[in-house]
């Protein structure tokens with residue numbers, strides 16, 4: 091018989107906390123945690139206000155009964171809906187020991203956590219998925235993508251625009267403070283931005299391998315000397331890796347790329363996560379083929395926990411009206427919603443009217459974030475409606491740019 095319980099996050103790194111982290115690492119088959127790793131993990135879960143949950147099997151042999159067979163963490167966060175930073179349940183550490191899989195343990199942890207999120211009044215639940223087959227059944231849908239970009243920075247590299255401002259190096263702690271403050275400003279303005287967790291501000295350590303990493307930090311200053319973009323780079327054997335790059339404008343980000351390209355040690359720069367799928371970088375270089383998108387992948391999966399509130403909280407770029415039938419696999423939000431936007435103000439109510447489109451909850455998520463439209467989702471077999479109805483929904487949710495999320499957790 092299994093027992094699920096919460097694990098208190100205390101100022102002392104207790105045996106219970108250690109057992110949780112060991113089980114979570116084992117679940118992902120990752121390297122054991124080092125002394126430095128323990129200190130960083132403990133600091134991060136306290137900063138993030140983590141809620142840790144473990145499932146225990148009292149009959150586990152070889153003295154392992156106190157080591158959980160299932161781990162699950164969630165953190166309070168926010169998503170920018172265009173009108174507010176809406177409370178969001180950020181989920182991570184989802185593992186079940188290989189010896190205990192396919193017995194419903196993940197299902198139990200997830201449904202318990204999602205029920206608590208609804209009771210707390212969270213509008214969204216969010217995660218970044220290692221395995222994409224797991225979360226649709228809980229109503230999570232893909233809402234943001236990221237690109238891995240390679241830049242050939244050999245002799246022919248150049249940007250069309252003239253340089254502006256200047257780039258400077260900074261040390262880890264100073265740079266983390268600047269990066270954090272830039273992120274907070276960006277998060278407050280950017281539609282679909284989600285909170286970044288504490289690990290983003292813990293430089294110089296590779297969590298996966300539990301080894302020190304020689305990060306270099308670059309800050310771009312505008313013409314008035316104010317920081318408007320920052321990057322963390324690592325020099326690898328045959329390329330320079332941009333581990334993180336975030337600016338208040340595309341122009342500021344391009345200045346950092348210009349600087350990294352001119353380091354002159356390598357002919358290749360790899361930008362691991364370009365979170366803006368419409369980033370102008372390929373249009374900014376003199377040789378279009380010096381920039382290649384080598385991979386595009388899903389990043390933020392969202393379950394809309396409270397559909398009515400989420401629809402009322404979203405910013406819409408034009409006035410209009412549409413009626414959608416939402417089908418929630420967990421049933422909490424299975425209703426027909428009528429959305430009327432006048433003067434930019436949405437009015438949302440449940441209705442018995444005929445819907446323009448029928449959307450499983452996991453398909454409403456990319457429509458909400460403007461990653462994908464209802465017509466395309468219908469073609470893919472993920473939505474239903476008449477061409478006119480789908481077009482009405484598409485017009486209402488259309489945005490000049492899709493949302494951007496710059497966090498992986």
Ligand SMILES: CC(C)(COP(=O)(O)OP(=O)(O)OC[C@H]1O[C@@H](n2cnc3c(N)ncnc32)[C@H](O)[C@@H]1OP(=O)(O)O)[C@@H](O)C(=O)NCCC(=O)NCCS
Pocket residue numbers: 117118184185186187190191192193194195196197198218219220221223224
């Ligand atoms: C993914 C993982 C947590 C699943 O845990 P679990 O306890 O075996 O899952 P459950 O038994 O609760 O399964 C719940 C549902 O998911 C399905 N499912 C579980 N693992 C799956 C997989 N790898 N692929 C497809 N479906 C899967 C189950 O079939 C079940 O659906 P059903 O009720 O329709 O049969 C576990 O396999 C694991 O720890 N994997 C390694 C770590 C990992 O990838 N974690 C995910 C991080 S995002």
